[in-house]
Amino acid sequence: MSVALSAPDIKRALTRISHEILEKNQGASSIVLLGIPTRGAHLAQRIASIISEIEGVEISCGTLDITLFRDDLRLRAPKAIMPTSIPPSGVENRDVILIDDVLFSGRTIRSALDALGEIGRPRTVQLAALVDRGHRELPIKADFVGKNLPTSKSQSVRVLLSEIDGRDEVSIEGEAN
Amino acid sequence: MRHLLSIADLSKIEAISILDTANELARVSDGAVKKLPTLRGRTIVNLFAEDSTRTRISFEAAAKRLSADVINFSAKGSSVSKGESLKDTAMTLQAMGADAVVIRHSASGAAQRLADSQWMSGSVVNAGDGTHEHPSQALLDAFTIRKHLGLGKSDLEGLSVAIVGDVLHSRVARSNVLLLAKLGAKVTLVAPPTLLPVGVESWPASVSYDFDSVIPFVDVVMMLRVQQERMTEMYFPNAREYSRYFGLNSDRMKSMKPGAIVMHPGPMNRGLEISAEVADSSRSVITEQVTNGVSVRMAILYVLLTGGSLEAGGN
Numbered sequence: 001m002s003v004a005l006s007a008p009d010i011k012r013a014l015t016r017i018s019h020e021i022l023e024k025n026q027g028a029s030s031i032v033l034l035g036i037p038t039r040g041a042h043l044a045q046r047i048a049s050i051i052s053e054i055e056g057v058e059i060s061c062g063t064l065d066i067t068l069f070r071d072d073l074r075l076r077a078p079k080a081i082m083p084t085s086i087p088p089s090g091v092e093n094r095d096v097i098l099i100d101d102v103l104f105s106g107r108t109i110r111s112a113l114d115a116l117g118e119i120g121r122p123r124t125v126q127l128a129a130l131v132d133r134g135h136r137e138l139p140i141k142a143d144f145v146g147k148n149l150p151t152s153k154s155q156s157v158r159v160l161l162s163e164i165d166g167r168d169e170v171s172i173e174g175e176a177n
Numbered sequence: 178m179r180h181l182l183s184i185a186d187l188s189k190i191e192a193i194s195i196l197d198t199a200n201e202l203a204r205v206s207d208g209a210v211k212k213l214p215t216l217r218g219r220t221i222v223n224l225f226a227e228d229s230t231r232t233r234i235s236f237e238a239a240a241k242r243l244s245a246d247v248i249n250f251s252a253k254g255s256s257v258s259k260g261e262s263l264k265d266t267a268m269t270l271q272a273m274g275a276d277a278v279v280i281r282h283s284a285s286g287a288a289q290r291l292a293d294s295q296w297m298s299g300s301v302v303n304a305g306d307g308t309h310e311h312p313s314q315a316l317l318d319a320f321t322i323r324k325h326l327g328l329g330k331s332d333l334e335g336l337s338v339a340i341v342g343d344v345l346h347s348r349v350a351r352s353n354v355l356l357l358a359k360l361g362a363k364v365t366l367v368a369p370p371t372l373l374p375v376g377v378e379s380w381p382a383s384v385s386y387d388f389d390s391v392i393p394f395v396d397v398v399m400m401l402r403v404q405q406e407r408m409t410e411m412y413f414p415n416a417r418e419y420s421r422y423f424g425l426n427s428d429r430m431k432s433m434k435p436g437a438i439v440m441h442p443g444p445m446n447r448g449l450e451i452s453a454e455v456a457d458s459s460r461s462v463i464t465e466q467v468t469n470g471v472s473v474r475m476a477i478l479y480v481l482l483t484g485g486s487l488e489a490g491g492n
Contacts (some may be wrong), residue, residue: 118210
Protein backbone atom coordinates (compact mmCIF):
# COMPACT_ATOMS: atom_id res chain seq x y z
CA MET A 1 0.00 0.00 0.00
CA SER A 2 1.37 3.41 -0.85
CA VAL A 3 0.01 6.78 0.10
CA ALA A 4 -0.77 8.88 -2.97
CA LEU A 5 -2.29 11.94 -1.31
CA SER A 6 -1.86 13.04 2.29
CA ALA A 7 -4.33 15.22 4.18
CA PRO A 8 -2.59 18.52 3.19
CA ASP A 9 -2.38 17.30 -0.44
CA ILE A 10 -6.13 16.68 -0.46
CA LYS A 11 -6.79 20.10 1.01
CA ARG A 12 -4.60 21.80 -1.61
CA ALA A 13 -6.20 19.81 -4.44
CA LEU A 14 -9.71 20.77 -3.32
CA THR A 15 -8.72 24.41 -2.99
CA ARG A 16 -7.28 24.40 -6.51
CA ILE A 17 -10.37 22.65 -7.91
CA SER A 18 -12.56 25.28 -6.23
CA HIS A 19 -10.61 28.07 -7.91
CA GLU A 20 -10.75 26.30 -11.26
CA ILE A 21 -14.51 25.86 -10.97
CA LEU A 22 -14.92 29.57 -10.29
CA GLU A 23 -12.58 30.51 -13.11
CA LYS A 24 -14.28 28.31 -15.67
CA ASN A 25 -17.78 29.42 -14.69
CA GLN A 26 -16.92 33.08 -14.22
CA GLY A 27 -18.04 33.16 -10.62
CA ALA A 28 -20.39 31.18 -8.46
CA SER A 29 -23.74 32.67 -9.44
CA SER A 30 -24.94 29.85 -11.69
CA ILE A 31 -23.24 26.78 -10.24
CA VAL A 32 -24.83 23.83 -8.47
CA LEU A 33 -22.56 21.25 -6.88
CA LEU A 34 -23.87 17.68 -6.79
CA GLY A 35 -21.83 15.09 -4.92
CA ILE A 36 -22.20 11.40 -5.66
CA PRO A 37 -22.67 9.50 -2.37
CA THR A 38 -20.97 8.54 -0.24
CA ARG A 39 -17.59 10.23 -0.44
CA GLY A 40 -18.38 12.49 -3.38
CA ALA A 41 -21.12 14.07 -1.27
CA HIS A 42 -18.63 15.02 1.42
CA LEU A 43 -16.17 16.35 -1.17
CA ALA A 44 -18.99 18.49 -2.62
CA GLN A 45 -19.66 19.93 0.84
CA ARG A 46 -15.99 20.79 1.26
CA ILE A 47 -15.71 22.42 -2.15
CA ALA A 48 -18.91 24.37 -1.49
CA SER A 49 -17.53 25.75 1.74
CA ILE A 50 -14.19 26.66 0.11
CA ILE A 51 -15.99 28.45 -2.73
CA SER A 52 -18.31 30.33 -0.41
CA GLU A 53 -15.29 31.43 1.60
CA ILE A 54 -13.62 32.77 -1.55
CA GLU A 55 -16.70 34.42 -3.02
CA GLY A 56 -18.59 35.24 0.15
CA VAL A 57 -21.87 33.77 -1.12
CA GLU A 58 -23.88 30.64 -0.35
CA ILE A 59 -23.33 27.82 -2.85
CA SER A 60 -26.11 25.46 -3.95
CA CYS A 61 -24.89 22.00 -2.99
CA GLY A 62 -26.69 18.65 -2.98
CA THR A 63 -26.29 14.93 -3.54
CA LEU A 64 -27.21 12.73 -6.47
CA ASP A 65 -27.51 9.00 -5.89
CA ILE A 66 -27.00 6.95 -9.02
CA THR A 67 -27.70 3.43 -7.70
CA LEU A 68 -31.03 3.06 -9.51
CA PHE A 69 -29.45 4.16 -12.79
CA ARG A 70 -26.50 1.76 -12.84
CA ASP A 71 -26.05 -0.48 -15.87
CA ASP A 72 -24.64 -3.39 -13.87
CA LEU A 73 -27.56 -3.94 -11.48
CA ARG A 74 -28.19 -7.32 -13.00
CA LEU A 75 -24.68 -8.45 -12.17
CA ARG A 76 -24.04 -7.11 -8.71
CA ALA A 77 -25.57 -7.59 -5.32
CA PRO A 78 -28.08 -4.83 -4.66
CA LYS A 79 -26.63 -1.72 -3.15
CA ALA A 80 -28.26 0.41 -0.51
CA ILE A 81 -29.91 3.44 -2.07
CA MET A 82 -28.44 6.65 -0.72
CA PRO A 83 -30.34 9.91 -0.41
CA THR A 84 -30.62 12.28 -3.35
CA SER A 85 -31.13 15.91 -2.40
CA ILE A 86 -31.37 18.52 -5.07
CA PRO A 87 -30.96 22.10 -3.80
CA PRO A 88 -34.14 24.20 -3.98
CA SER A 89 -32.68 26.22 -6.87
CA GLY A 90 -32.99 23.09 -9.04
CA VAL A 91 -30.69 22.30 -11.94
CA GLU A 92 -32.65 23.88 -14.78
CA ASN A 93 -30.34 26.20 -16.76
CA ARG A 94 -27.63 25.99 -14.12
CA ASP A 95 -24.03 24.86 -14.43
CA VAL A 96 -24.02 21.55 -12.61
CA ILE A 97 -20.73 20.22 -11.32
CA LEU A 98 -20.78 16.52 -10.51
CA ILE A 99 -18.29 15.56 -7.84
CA ASP A 100 -16.94 12.08 -7.17
CA ASP A 101 -13.96 10.73 -5.31
CA VAL A 102 -12.43 8.39 -7.90
CA LEU A 103 -12.93 8.48 -11.65
CA PHE A 104 -12.34 5.00 -13.07
CA SER A 105 -14.46 3.25 -15.72
CA GLY A 106 -16.74 6.27 -16.17
CA ARG A 107 -19.86 4.17 -15.65
CA THR A 108 -20.83 5.94 -12.47
CA ILE A 109 -20.74 9.24 -14.31
CA ARG A 110 -22.81 7.86 -17.19
CA SER A 111 -25.41 6.78 -14.61
CA ALA A 112 -25.20 10.22 -13.00
CA LEU A 113 -25.91 11.88 -16.35
CA ASP A 114 -29.00 9.67 -16.72
CA ALA A 115 -30.14 10.47 -13.20
CA LEU A 116 -29.59 14.18 -13.82
CA GLY A 117 -31.56 14.02 -17.06
CA GLU A 118 -34.61 12.86 -15.09
CA ILE A 119 -34.40 15.90 -12.84
CA GLY A 120 -33.96 18.68 -15.35
CA ARG A 121 -31.89 20.21 -18.10
CA PRO A 122 -28.78 21.96 -16.82
CA ARG A 123 -27.03 24.48 -19.06
CA THR A 124 -23.76 22.58 -18.68
CA VAL A 125 -22.66 19.53 -16.75
CA GLN A 126 -19.07 19.42 -15.57
CA LEU A 127 -17.17 16.79 -13.66
CA ALA A 128 -14.73 17.09 -10.77
CA ALA A 129 -12.90 14.08 -9.32
CA LEU A 130 -10.37 13.96 -6.51
CA VAL A 131 -8.50 11.16 -8.26
CA ASP A 132 -8.46 10.08 -11.90
CA ARG A 133 -7.01 6.59 -12.06
CA GLY A 134 -7.53 5.97 -15.79
CA HIS A 135 -8.96 2.81 -17.41
CA ARG A 136 -12.04 4.51 -18.87
CA GLU A 137 -14.63 2.25 -20.49
CA LEU A 138 -16.73 5.15 -21.80
CA PRO A 139 -15.92 8.44 -23.54
CA ILE A 140 -16.02 10.49 -20.35
CA LYS A 141 -13.47 13.03 -19.16
CA ALA A 142 -13.16 15.09 -16.00
CA ASP A 143 -13.04 18.88 -16.15
CA PHE A 144 -11.34 19.20 -12.77
CA VAL A 145 -8.97 16.60 -11.36
CA GLY A 146 -7.26 16.60 -7.97
CA LYS A 147 -4.55 14.17 -9.05
CA ASN A 148 -4.00 11.83 -11.96
CA LEU A 149 -2.92 8.49 -10.52
CA PRO A 150 -1.57 5.99 -13.00
CA THR A 151 -2.67 2.57 -11.73
CA SER A 152 -2.94 -0.94 -13.04
CA LYS A 153 -6.42 -2.44 -13.26
CA SER A 154 -5.68 -4.97 -10.55
CA GLN A 155 -4.89 -2.28 -8.01
CA SER A 156 -7.50 -0.48 -5.99
CA VAL A 157 -7.60 3.13 -4.93
CA ARG A 158 -8.80 3.82 -1.43
CA VAL A 159 -10.06 7.26 -0.45
CA LEU A 160 -10.43 8.05 3.23
CA LEU A 161 -12.22 11.21 4.34
CA SER A 162 -12.32 12.50 7.88
CA GLU A 163 -16.15 12.80 7.85
CA ILE A 164 -16.46 9.00 7.51
CA ASP A 165 -13.09 7.47 8.15
CA GLY A 166 -11.63 9.82 10.74
CA ARG A 167 -8.74 11.01 8.56
CA ASP A 168 -7.96 12.22 5.03
CA GLU A 169 -5.83 10.02 2.81
CA VAL A 170 -5.71 8.51 -0.67
CA SER A 171 -3.75 5.31 -1.09
CA ILE A 172 -3.13 2.68 -3.74
CA GLU A 173 -3.45 -0.95 -2.73
CA GLY A 174 -2.07 -3.97 -4.53
CA GLU A 175 0.92 -4.45 -6.79
CA ALA A 176 1.29 -2.77 -10.15
CA ASN A 177 1.87 -5.24 -12.95
CA MET B 178 -32.06 -12.94 -1.56
CA ARG B 179 -33.81 -14.63 -4.46
CA HIS B 180 -37.39 -15.18 -3.31
CA LEU B 181 -39.71 -13.51 -0.83
CA LEU B 182 -41.91 -16.31 0.43
CA SER B 183 -42.37 -15.70 4.10
CA ILE B 184 -41.38 -13.24 6.82
CA ALA B 185 -39.98 -16.20 8.72
CA ASP B 186 -37.16 -16.43 6.13
CA LEU B 187 -36.14 -12.78 6.58
CA SER B 188 -33.52 -11.66 9.06
CA LYS B 189 -34.07 -8.45 10.99
CA ILE B 190 -31.27 -6.83 8.98
CA GLU B 191 -32.82 -7.84 5.66
CA ALA B 192 -36.22 -6.55 6.77
CA ILE B 193 -34.77 -3.20 7.84
CA SER B 194 -32.83 -2.88 4.60
CA ILE B 195 -36.04 -3.39 2.61
CA LEU B 196 -37.74 -0.69 4.69
CA ASP B 197 -34.79 1.70 4.24
CA THR B 198 -34.73 1.04 0.49
CA ALA B 199 -38.47 1.69 0.34
CA ASN B 200 -37.92 4.96 2.16
CA GLU B 201 -35.43 6.20 -0.42
CA LEU B 202 -37.62 4.96 -3.28
CA ALA B 203 -40.59 6.83 -1.81
CA ARG B 204 -38.53 10.01 -1.76
CA VAL B 205 -37.42 9.48 -5.34
CA SER B 206 -40.95 8.96 -6.61
CA ASP B 207 -42.26 11.88 -4.54
CA GLY B 208 -39.87 14.14 -6.36
CA ALA B 209 -39.44 14.92 -10.00
CA VAL B 210 -38.59 11.38 -11.09
CA LYS B 211 -41.69 9.28 -11.67
CA LYS B 212 -40.05 6.48 -13.58
CA LEU B 213 -36.71 4.83 -12.93
CA PRO B 214 -34.81 2.73 -15.47
CA THR B 215 -33.68 0.24 -12.84
CA LEU B 216 -35.50 -2.89 -14.07
CA ARG B 217 -35.67 -2.04 -17.75
CA GLY B 218 -35.97 -5.15 -19.89
CA ARG B 219 -37.05 -7.41 -17.03
CA THR B 220 -40.40 -9.17 -17.12
CA ILE B 221 -42.57 -9.53 -14.04
CA VAL B 222 -45.66 -11.72 -14.10
CA ASN B 223 -48.54 -11.10 -11.72
CA LEU B 224 -50.05 -14.55 -11.28
CA PHE B 225 -53.23 -14.05 -9.33
CA ALA B 226 -55.18 -17.23 -8.76
CA GLU B 227 -57.31 -15.47 -6.15
CA ASP B 228 -59.09 -12.11 -6.20
CA SER B 229 -57.15 -9.03 -5.28
CA THR B 230 -57.40 -5.33 -5.98
CA ARG B 231 -54.80 -3.53 -4.00
CA THR B 232 -51.98 -6.03 -3.99
CA ARG B 233 -52.09 -6.68 -7.71
CA ILE B 234 -52.37 -3.02 -8.68
CA SER B 235 -49.71 -2.12 -6.18
CA PHE B 236 -47.23 -4.68 -7.54
CA GLU B 237 -48.07 -3.57 -11.05
CA ALA B 238 -47.48 0.09 -10.24
CA ALA B 239 -44.24 -0.78 -8.44
CA ALA B 240 -42.93 -2.79 -11.39
CA LYS B 241 -43.89 -0.11 -13.89
CA ARG B 242 -42.23 2.68 -11.92
CA LEU B 243 -39.03 0.65 -12.13
CA SER B 244 -39.54 0.27 -15.91
CA ALA B 245 -40.13 -3.50 -15.82
CA ASP B 246 -42.57 -5.11 -18.24
CA VAL B 247 -45.64 -6.47 -16.48
CA ILE B 248 -47.83 -9.35 -17.56
CA ASN B 249 -51.04 -9.86 -15.62
CA PHE B 250 -52.19 -13.42 -15.43
CA SER B 251 -55.37 -14.01 -13.50
CA ALA B 252 -56.65 -17.52 -13.18
CA LYS B 253 -60.07 -16.29 -12.17
CA GLY B 254 -62.82 -18.72 -12.95
CA SER B 255 -60.54 -21.66 -13.55
CA SER B 256 -61.36 -24.50 -11.19
CA VAL B 257 -58.19 -26.47 -11.75
CA SER B 258 -56.59 -27.87 -8.65
CA LYS B 259 -53.15 -26.86 -7.47
CA GLY B 260 -50.54 -29.51 -8.43
CA GLU B 261 -50.43 -30.10 -12.16
CA SER B 262 -51.92 -26.76 -13.14
CA LEU B 263 -49.47 -24.68 -11.17
CA LYS B 264 -46.69 -26.66 -12.81
CA ASP B 265 -48.06 -26.05 -16.28
CA THR B 266 -48.51 -22.37 -15.55
CA ALA B 267 -45.00 -22.09 -14.21
CA MET B 268 -43.53 -23.77 -17.26
CA THR B 269 -45.46 -21.42 -19.50
CA LEU B 270 -44.08 -18.45 -17.60
CA GLN B 271 -40.57 -19.87 -17.84
CA ALA B 272 -41.00 -20.26 -21.58
CA MET B 273 -42.04 -16.60 -21.79
CA GLY B 274 -38.91 -15.58 -19.93
CA ALA B 275 -40.38 -14.24 -16.70
CA ASP B 276 -37.72 -12.83 -14.39
CA ALA B 277 -40.08 -12.79 -11.43
CA VAL B 278 -43.50 -14.13 -10.59
CA VAL B 279 -45.72 -12.45 -8.04
CA ILE B 280 -48.13 -15.12 -6.94
CA ARG B 281 -51.39 -14.98 -5.02
CA HIS B 282 -52.99 -18.35 -4.45
CA SER B 283 -55.71 -19.76 -2.21
CA ALA B 284 -53.53 -22.70 -1.21
CA SER B 285 -51.11 -22.15 1.67
CA GLY B 286 -47.61 -22.97 0.47
CA ALA B 287 -48.27 -22.35 -3.22
CA ALA B 288 -45.46 -19.77 -3.45
CA GLN B 289 -43.06 -22.11 -1.67
CA ARG B 290 -43.98 -24.91 -4.06
CA LEU B 291 -43.27 -22.68 -7.04
CA ALA B 292 -39.93 -21.55 -5.62
CA ASP B 293 -38.77 -25.04 -4.63
CA SER B 294 -39.69 -26.61 -7.94
CA GLN B 295 -37.40 -26.63 -10.93
CA TRP B 296 -40.30 -25.43 -13.09
CA MET B 297 -38.98 -21.94 -13.52
CA SER B 298 -35.80 -20.05 -12.80
CA GLY B 299 -37.13 -16.60 -11.86
CA SER B 300 -37.72 -15.07 -8.46
CA VAL B 301 -40.95 -15.81 -6.64
CA VAL B 302 -42.76 -13.22 -4.55
CA ASN B 303 -45.51 -14.44 -2.27
CA ALA B 304 -48.43 -12.01 -2.57
CA GLY B 305 -50.60 -14.06 -0.22
CA ASP B 306 -50.94 -17.82 -0.01
CA GLY B 307 -54.10 -19.17 1.58
CA THR B 308 -54.08 -18.52 5.31
CA HIS B 309 -50.30 -18.75 5.54
CA GLU B 310 -48.44 -15.50 4.85
CA HIS B 311 -48.58 -12.15 3.07
CA PRO B 312 -45.07 -10.79 3.55
CA SER B 313 -45.30 -7.65 1.40
CA GLN B 314 -48.33 -6.50 3.39
CA ALA B 315 -46.46 -6.95 6.67
CA LEU B 316 -43.51 -4.99 5.31
CA LEU B 317 -45.72 -2.11 4.19
CA ASP B 318 -47.48 -2.12 7.57
CA ALA B 319 -44.14 -2.01 9.39
CA PHE B 320 -43.04 0.77 7.04
CA THR B 321 -46.18 2.78 7.82
CA ILE B 322 -45.79 2.26 11.57
CA ARG B 323 -42.14 3.24 11.45
CA LYS B 324 -42.94 6.36 9.48
CA HIS B 325 -45.56 7.52 12.00
CA LEU B 326 -44.19 6.33 15.32
CA GLY B 327 -40.62 5.22 14.69
CA LEU B 328 -39.03 8.47 15.93
CA GLY B 329 -36.26 8.09 13.37
CA LYS B 330 -35.20 4.68 14.64
CA SER B 331 -34.63 1.83 12.20
CA ASP B 332 -36.70 -0.73 14.12
CA LEU B 333 -39.94 -0.68 16.17
CA GLU B 334 -38.43 -1.25 19.61
CA GLY B 335 -40.74 -0.13 22.42
CA LEU B 336 -43.93 0.14 20.37
CA SER B 337 -46.98 -1.96 21.11
CA VAL B 338 -49.40 -3.15 18.49
CA ALA B 339 -52.82 -4.79 18.83
CA ILE B 340 -53.93 -7.00 15.95
CA VAL B 341 -57.66 -7.40 16.25
CA GLY B 342 -60.21 -9.74 14.70
CA ASP B 343 -60.16 -12.75 12.44
CA VAL B 344 -56.62 -13.96 13.18
CA LEU B 345 -57.54 -17.53 12.24
CA HIS B 346 -57.99 -16.84 8.54
CA SER B 347 -55.53 -13.99 8.29
CA ARG B 348 -52.24 -14.35 6.49
CA VAL B 349 -51.75 -10.64 7.15
CA ALA B 350 -51.83 -11.29 10.90
CA ARG B 351 -49.38 -14.18 10.65
CA SER B 352 -46.83 -12.18 8.65
CA ASN B 353 -47.32 -9.11 10.82
CA VAL B 354 -46.84 -10.93 14.11
CA LEU B 355 -43.57 -12.39 12.86
CA LEU B 356 -42.27 -9.15 11.39
CA LEU B 357 -43.34 -6.76 14.15
CA ALA B 358 -41.90 -9.05 16.82
CA LYS B 359 -38.69 -9.34 14.80
CA LEU B 360 -38.47 -5.54 14.71
CA GLY B 361 -38.89 -5.32 18.48
CA ALA B 362 -42.56 -4.37 18.84
CA LYS B 363 -44.81 -5.94 21.44
CA VAL B 364 -47.76 -7.59 19.72
CA THR B 365 -51.12 -8.45 21.29
CA LEU B 366 -53.68 -10.48 19.39
CA VAL B 367 -57.29 -9.65 20.26
CA ALA B 368 -59.97 -12.03 19.00
CA PRO B 369 -62.73 -14.34 20.10
CA PRO B 370 -61.31 -17.79 20.94
CA THR B 371 -63.02 -19.27 17.88
CA LEU B 372 -61.04 -16.99 15.58
CA LEU B 373 -57.60 -17.83 16.96
CA PRO B 374 -55.62 -20.61 15.30
CA VAL B 375 -54.43 -23.72 17.08
CA GLY B 376 -50.89 -23.19 18.31
CA VAL B 377 -51.23 -19.42 18.70
CA GLU B 378 -49.48 -19.70 22.09
CA SER B 379 -46.24 -20.45 20.25
CA TRP B 380 -46.42 -17.18 18.30
CA PRO B 381 -44.29 -14.26 19.49
CA ALA B 382 -47.41 -12.42 20.70
CA SER B 383 -49.71 -12.30 23.69
CA VAL B 384 -53.43 -13.02 23.40
CA SER B 385 -56.41 -11.21 24.83
CA TYR B 386 -60.15 -11.73 24.47
CA ASP B 387 -60.99 -8.29 25.80
CA PHE B 388 -60.50 -5.45 23.32
CA ASP B 389 -61.39 -2.71 25.84
CA SER B 390 -58.64 -3.74 28.25
CA VAL B 391 -55.99 -3.60 25.50
CA ILE B 392 -56.93 -0.52 23.48
CA PRO B 393 -55.77 2.23 25.93
CA PHE B 394 -52.22 0.87 26.01
CA VAL B 395 -51.27 0.32 22.39
CA ASP B 396 -49.68 2.64 19.82
CA VAL B 397 -51.20 0.86 16.84
CA VAL B 398 -54.58 -0.80 16.41
CA MET B 399 -54.53 -3.03 13.37
CA MET B 400 -57.99 -4.26 12.44
CA LEU B 401 -58.38 -7.42 10.39
CA ARG B 402 -61.10 -8.14 7.89
CA VAL B 403 -63.64 -10.75 8.92
CA GLN B 404 -63.08 -13.22 6.08
CA GLN B 405 -66.58 -14.45 5.56
CA GLU B 406 -65.65 -16.18 2.30
CA ARG B 407 -63.33 -18.50 4.20
CA MET B 408 -65.79 -19.23 7.00
CA THR B 409 -67.35 -22.63 6.61
CA GLU B 410 -68.95 -22.75 10.04
CA MET B 411 -70.25 -20.35 12.67
CA TYR B 412 -67.40 -18.59 14.44
CA PHE B 413 -69.52 -15.98 16.24
CA PRO B 414 -73.25 -15.72 16.88
CA ASN B 415 -73.96 -12.76 14.62
CA ALA B 416 -72.38 -9.70 13.08
CA ARG B 417 -73.86 -7.29 15.62
CA GLU B 418 -72.40 -9.18 18.54
CA TYR B 419 -69.00 -9.43 16.84
CA SER B 420 -69.06 -5.74 16.12
CA ARG B 421 -69.98 -4.92 19.73
CA TYR B 422 -67.08 -6.88 21.23
CA PHE B 423 -64.38 -6.74 18.57
CA GLY B 424 -65.28 -3.89 16.24
CA LEU B 425 -63.56 -0.50 16.34
CA ASN B 426 -66.14 2.27 16.59
CA SER B 427 -65.74 5.92 17.52
CA ASP B 428 -66.55 5.28 21.21
CA ARG B 429 -63.76 2.76 21.48
CA MET B 430 -61.43 4.98 19.50
CA LYS B 431 -61.81 7.66 22.21
CA SER B 432 -59.92 5.47 24.67
CA MET B 433 -56.89 5.19 22.39
CA LYS B 434 -53.58 6.78 23.37
CA PRO B 435 -52.91 10.23 21.91
CA GLY B 436 -51.00 9.77 18.67
CA ALA B 437 -52.00 6.12 18.29
CA ILE B 438 -52.96 5.07 14.78
CA VAL B 439 -55.58 2.80 13.21
CA MET B 440 -54.63 0.44 10.40
CA HIS B 441 -56.52 -2.01 8.20
CA PRO B 442 -55.08 -4.08 5.35
CA GLY B 443 -58.27 -3.71 3.32
CA PRO B 444 -60.71 -4.44 1.95
CA MET B 445 -62.78 -3.22 4.88
CA ASN B 446 -66.17 -4.44 5.99
CA ARG B 447 -67.39 -1.05 7.11
CA GLY B 448 -69.79 -1.47 10.00
CA LEU B 449 -68.50 -4.91 10.94
CA GLU B 450 -64.90 -4.79 12.18
CA ILE B 451 -64.49 -1.04 11.70
CA SER B 452 -67.02 1.77 11.65
CA ALA B 453 -67.07 4.28 8.84
CA GLU B 454 -66.27 7.19 11.20
CA VAL B 455 -63.12 5.44 12.40
CA ALA B 456 -62.01 4.45 8.91
CA ASP B 457 -62.30 8.06 7.76
CA SER B 458 -60.94 9.63 10.96
CA SER B 459 -57.63 11.42 11.36
CA ARG B 460 -56.19 8.44 13.25
CA SER B 461 -56.72 6.19 10.27
CA VAL B 462 -53.67 5.63 8.06
CA ILE B 463 -55.48 3.17 5.81
CA THR B 464 -55.08 5.03 2.52
CA GLU B 465 -51.49 5.82 3.41
CA GLN B 466 -50.88 2.08 3.74
CA VAL B 467 -51.89 1.77 0.09
CA THR B 468 -49.49 4.55 -0.97
CA ASN B 469 -46.65 3.04 1.03
CA GLY B 470 -47.43 -0.35 -0.48
CA VAL B 471 -46.11 0.79 -3.85
CA SER B 472 -42.78 1.98 -2.42
CA VAL B 473 -42.33 -1.16 -0.34
CA ARG B 474 -43.07 -3.39 -3.33
CA MET B 475 -40.63 -1.39 -5.45
CA ALA B 476 -38.03 -2.12 -2.78
CA ILE B 477 -38.89 -5.84 -2.81
CA LEU B 478 -38.57 -6.07 -6.59
CA TYR B 479 -35.36 -4.05 -6.48
CA VAL B 480 -33.77 -6.33 -3.90
CA LEU B 481 -34.89 -9.54 -5.63
CA LEU B 482 -34.20 -8.60 -9.23
CA THR B 483 -30.88 -6.83 -8.99
CA GLY B 484 -27.77 -8.65 -8.05
CA GLY B 485 -27.29 -12.26 -8.84
CA SER B 486 -23.91 -13.79 -8.33
CA LEU B 487 -21.41 -11.42 -6.80
CA GLU B 488 -18.43 -12.82 -8.71
CA ALA B 489 -20.04 -11.86 -12.01
CA GLY B 490 -19.61 -8.18 -11.11
CA GLY B 491 -17.02 -5.93 -12.73
CA ASN B 492 -14.72 -3.56 -10.89
